[in-house]
Amino acid sequence: MRISVPVQDAQPFTKVSPKHRRQLVSTLLVHIRGALARGPHSVAELLVGLSPQEAGALAHVVQIMIDAGETVTMGHGVYTAVPWTPTNRRVETDPVQDLVLSAIALIRPPTAERIALWLALPRRTVSTALNTAEAYGIIIYNSKNTHYRFASAEIAKLYRGGAAGRVFADVSPKPLD
Structure with missing residues (x-):
């Protein structure tokens, strides 16, 4: 598997506007959920087909999904979906x-x-x-x-x-x- 690296620099995720940030998160949630619905994927596999801007936001979105308990690492950069909690916010308890x-x-x-x-x-x-x-x-x-x-x-x-x-x-x- 090869990923082509673009020549131009992408704006870091933390520097984009809040509206664009929400769009990136939404797009990546769909991308990651779709991939993980088919089975465990490595981070490298999740990067395939992403724009530089989306690739820069990937770690942030994966962390949101981990914090929410929606995704879990299997080790060695491989992630899988947790089937019983479809959420995209931190799971809190009371x-x-x-x-x-x-x-x-x-x-x-x-x-x-x-x-x-x-x-x-x-x-x-x-x-x-x-x-x-x-x-x-x-x-x-x-x-x-x-x-x-x-x-x-x-x-x-x-x-x-x-x-x-x-x-x-x-x-x-x-x-x-």
């Missing part, structure tokens, strides 16, 4: 949010008051977590009976089923001892 959502799956009837009592959390904390989940469309509030439910059967199944039967990849940056 244990309180996770507990509240899990409580909806376990408590009958799932009301804010019962969840707060069961988790021994302040009602305000539980309400904030419930409002956030509702805003994201994960849960739905029924004002008639003050119960919460998951927005879809698939989401409910994930929370009720736990981690059993799911596929996870080790995305730890360091080897585990």
